[in-house]
Amino acid sequence: MSIEFIGYIATQPFSEIHPRSGQTIQPEYVEKVARAHEQAGFDRALVAYHSNSPDSAFVAAYAASVTTKLKFLIAHRPGFIAPTVAARQFATLDVFNGGRTAVHIITGGDDKELRADGSYIGKDDRYARTDEYLSVVRQEWTAEKPFDHHGTYYQFEGAHSLVKSPQQPHIPVYFGGASQAAIEVAGKHADVYALWGETYEQVRDIVKQVRAEAAKHGRSIRFSLSLRPILAETEEKAWARADSILERAKAQAESAGIQRREPANEGSKRLLAAAAQGTRLDKRLWTGIAGLLGAKGNSTALVGTAEQVADALLDYYDLGITTFLIRGFDPLEDAIDYGKKLIPLTRERVAKRERDRKVA
16 A cells, blocks of 8 residues: 655744744745645645634645645634535635645644634534534535535535535545544544554554444544654764754743643643653654643654664554654754655655565
């Protein structure tokens, strides 16, 4: 099975070691980063969603206008616009960009952030709403004639979209969330289930759970893993770079008055459980930043030479991971660097693994 690499497009340069500066939306930076990802051989690039961030679909539309092949993974939070409207918006965008759209569904685990956009229901209710939302979205994408829907959260009569995605049967749906409620919804709706960079044991466990849920609905599902590769010419230099990143992140957090806050979402709790085992796990999984900042999102790294990190990615591939979402602490520079060696080397090793399996 072929693998997919997903990068990351922000609207301004920043990371845990680079403070935000300048305008929140910098079109020239978006263009530079999008083109760099395309040239580096990424399949897609994620555009994130937060309650205070620029609209992810519009950012992806602009990035698509300055690229020709790069695809996009647009983070989308259900519940804030009608599912019929969202479905038509994404289908419209997909027609204009030539079938380069995928949607990453993030229901959200932080009650405080969700209230900033007006959602006050609890986590289990949010996932129930997401379940219904995705059922309607899928119908809007695929129905050939008007349909009615009478659910708990949404009521529609005569819903129908004239615009259809060039991708069949519909735009790919990626899904994030590690709670039991999330896994149950993922099993019903996700084409790709996304998890953060966990240990081999944790990945093996959650892949098994999600596959079992998907099987209940007669579905198969693919898996994505998010990591922050830290590369250098030698392993010693790579770990020294990781140490430097940790010190710079500490300094930036102190300067900004950022304190570690215990997370509410299950994905971050799983990362912190890994971090509690140590900063260096398995072959080269590093939890330093996750432990420092409370595992806010994608915050674990693989550290080593390109060859060593490619081998670690291959281990995850053997556990069922076929998509890798990778971004660096030096976002633009690292994306370019990944394209020089890590991406082609990993593709080569996966292809060899598949050839060897066929022979065996």
